[in-house]
Amino acid sequence: MPAKMMRAMVLEEFGKPLQLREVPVPEIGDEEALVQVHACGLCGTDLKISGGKLAGIPTPLIMGHEPAGVVVEVGSRVTNVKVGDHVALALYVTCGQCEFCRTGNESLCVNLVGRPGFELNGGFAEYFKVPARNLFRVAPHVPFEQVALLADCIATIWHAVCRRAEVKIGQTVVVVGAGGLGVHAIQLLKLAGARVIAVDVAEDKLEFARQWGADVTIHSRQEDVVSRVKELTDGLGAHAVLEFVGLPETIAADLRFLRRGGVLTLVGYAPDKPFTADSADIVLLEKRIVGSRANTKQDLVEVIRLMEEGKIRGAITNRYRLEEVNEALEALRRGEILGRVVVVP
Ligand SMILES: [Zn+2]
Ligand SMILES: [Zn+2]
Numbered sequence: 001m002p003a004k005m006m007r008a009m010v011l012e013e014f015g016k017p018l019q020l021r022e023v024p025v026p027e028i029g030d031e032e033a034l035v036q037v038h039a040c041g042l043c044g045t046d047l048k049i050s051g052g053k054l055a056g057i058p059t060p061l062i063m064g065h066e067p068a069g070v071v072v073e074v075g076s077r078v079t080n081v082k083v084g085d086h087v088a089l090a091l092y093v094t095c096g097q098c099e100f101c102r103t104g105n106e107s108l109c110v111n112l113v114g115r116p117g118f119e120l121n122g123g124f125a126e127y128f129k130v131p132a133r134n135l136f137r138v139a140p141h142v143p144f145e146q147v148a149l150l151a152d153c154i155a156t157i158w159h160a161v162c163r164r165a166e167v168k169i170g171q172t173v174v175v176v177g178a179g180g181l182g183v184h185a186i187q188l189l190k191l192a193g194a195r196v197i198a199v200d201v202a203e204d205k206l207e208f209a210r211q212w213g214a215d216v217t218i219h220s221r222q223e224d225v226v227s228r229v230k231e232l233t234d235g236l237g238a239h240a241v242l243e244f245v246g247l248p249e250t251i252a253a254d255l256r257f258l259r260r261g262g263v264l265t266l267v268g269y270a271p272d273k274p275f276t277a278d279s280a281d282i283v284l285l286e287k288r289i290v291g292s293r294a295n296t297k298q299d300l301v302e303v304i305r306l307m308e309e310g311k312i313r314g315a316i317t318n319r320y321r322l323e324e325v326n327e328a329l330e331a332l333r334r335g336e337i338l339g340r341v342v343v344v345p
Contacts, residue, residue, distance in 0.1 A: 003027075007345070008125035009325045011061045014052030017326040018063065018124070026121065026129040033081055033132040034073040035089075038144035040123035041066030041152060042320075042328050042341040043180060049118060050329060053271075056119055063325075064343070065091055065116055067123025068147035071135065078132040086142070087135040088150045088304060089123075090297045091115045096133075107159075107294040124325055126345050136300055139308045145342040146307060149184075149314030153340055154303045155295035156267070157184045161192060163299070164292040165240045165265040169193030172233050176200075176254060177244030177268060178209040178217075180340045183315045185242050185267075186212045191311060194240075197232065199225055208338045212315060220253075229257035237262060244268040248275035260285040267292050315339035 003024035010021045028034050042064070048054050049063060071085045081087060094101050095111035116122035116130055138147050161167050171194050175185050178200040189196045190213040197216045198209035206217040218228050229238055237259035243251060246268035254264050255277055264287065281287055306312045317339035320328040328341050 006126035007322060008062045008121075009064070009322060011050055011057075011059055011063050013059065014050065014057075018050065018329075020323050023062070023125070025127050028073055028075050028129045030075040030077045031131055031133070032075045032129050033071050033078055033087075033135055034127055034129050035067065035069040035087060035135070036072045036127055037064075037067045037069040037123045037125060037345050039068050039148040040064040040343045040345075041148040042325065042332070042343055043152060044332060045152075046117075047329060047333055054118070058119065061117075062121040062123075062125050062128070063117050064123035064125065064128075065118055066148050066152045067116065067128055068138075068144045068150075069123075072127070074132060081132055081135045081137060085135075086138045086140050086144070086147065088138050088147050088300060089116065089130060090134045090136060090300050091117075091151050092294060093120065093131055093134055104296055104298060106296045124322060124343060126322075134297075136297070136304060138304050142307055145316055145319070145344070146314045148342050149316065149340055150303055150307060151295070151300055153181060154184055154188075154307070154312060154314065155299045156292075157181060157188050158303050159295040159299045160242055160265050160267050160292035161185060161188050163296075164290050165242060165263050167192050167194050167240055171195070171239035172197065173240045173242065174199060174229060174238045174254070174257065175209070175214070175242050175244070176250055178202075178205040178214070179244060180315070180337065181267065182242075182244050183209055183212040183339060184312075185244070186214050187312055187315075189242075191306075197229060197238065204338060208315075225253055226256045233259065236260070239263075240265065242267060246270045246273075248273055251275040251277075255281060255287060255289075258287055260287070263288045263290060265290050265292050316342055318342075319344060321345075 093113040094109035100108040198214035
């Protein structure tokens with residue numbers, strides 16, 4: 001019997017547009033599930049992948065690391081999901097055995113199997129397959145395009161806010177970079193009871209940040225961020241800073257408006273652009289700098305519940321069809337996108 005075919009957007013050569021191809025629907029193993037894609041998010045990481053900026057990406061590759069959909073087939077040993085379930089994907093297919101996996105730090109797994117849309121075929125297609133242990137049920141009343149934002153965007157912010165920055169009610173937190181991730185940080189920080197100051201260089205992004213709940217916005221090219229933050233915090237500085245840009249100059253500024261004992265959490269990063277920090281500042285003022293990589297399955301489960309209860313909502317501003325993925329990538333590259341993008345097959 002000839003294999004059933006599906007449409008997919010395939011990365012065949014780095015730096016070139018993805019190609020719309022007819023490819024076989026994946027065949028699943030005993031512990032895998034086949035998911036029909038109903039929506040797939042797209043973010044700046046896709047530009048890094050298609051541009052050949054990340055190590056270990058194979059070609060040809062079906063990109064798309066933020067898929068959401070319905071389980072249509074399960075392997076013989078799968079028990080956690082069944083046909084018909086609406087599901088979100090935990091991106092990191094990990095070994096489950098190493099010390100980092102055992103201690104709930106899965107994004108640090110030292111024997112990573114891969115991630116759909118990175119090392120494994122992903123969701124810019126009609127179907128994708130994945131080990132079923134990476135799928136988590138979402139109530140059917142949640143729209144698929146919202147589900148698509150849970151795993152890479154919202155759970156990653158949750159991880160940064162709750163696990164790494166450990167933000168507490170009443171604290172003042174500065175969000176540096178009010179882009180697609182930043183506005184979700186604002187939303188979660190408000191939910192956590194923090195006062196949020198958003199910083200950006202673009203007025204439209206600051207306006208967007210205000211729409212999503214930022215208490216104060218600062219245009220960093222028109223105002224002195226350090227003195228403004230100090231002014232707003234009785235001269236002490238912010239309890240926490242969430243850094244989404246990751247450039248040496250923004251990190252240097254962050255450390256100047258972070259209070260004694262405060263924590264700077266880096267979510268955005270700029271490879272090969274090292275920053276400097278004054279060790280006296282770190283030691284004598286007990287400032288902490290921590291990184292926050294992706295999220296864990298437990299983070300994902302927690303944000304699924306919040307979304308089912310209507311407490312958080314993905315800020316989707318742009319929608320594209322499967323065959324328009326290249327246009328979406330171009331719009332992202334030109335910086336035209338305020339919130340998040342979803343691709344619908
Ligand atoms: Zn992403
Ligand atoms: Zn592991």
